[in-house]
Amino acid sequence: MKIKPLADRVVIKPAPAEDKVQGGIIIPDTAKEKPQRGEIVAVGPGKASESGDIIAMSVKVGDTVLYGKYSGTEVTVDNEEYLIVRESDILAIV
Numbered sequence: 001m002k003i004k005p006l007a008d009r010v011v012i013k014p015a016p017a018e019d020k021v022q023g024g025i026i027i028p029d030t031a032k033e034k035p036q037r038g039e040i041v042a043v044g045p046g047k048a049s050e051s052g053d054i055i056a057m058s059v060k061v062g063d064t065v066l067y068g069k070y071s072g073t074e075v076t077v078d079n080e081e082y083l084i085v086r087e088s089d090i091l092a093i094v
Contacts, residue, residue, distance in 0.1 A: 008047035
């Protein structure tokens, strides 16, 4: 992994978009929604408190998480797409 996030940021590998719905209907590429689920591939050291102490992250590499629909910044490294988000943008660990 060439990306090392700073502070309270994490790097997420988004899950692929679903090709069909539960009823079996195939979704065309133009109608697919961005995934809101992914796997954490890198974690920053944590956020600094007002006193200067580092507050540990509550997520770790390998966790599958849900995040907000329009959260973070999309980046491409070595032809792989990643999303960099703050820990506070993560909604849940699945």
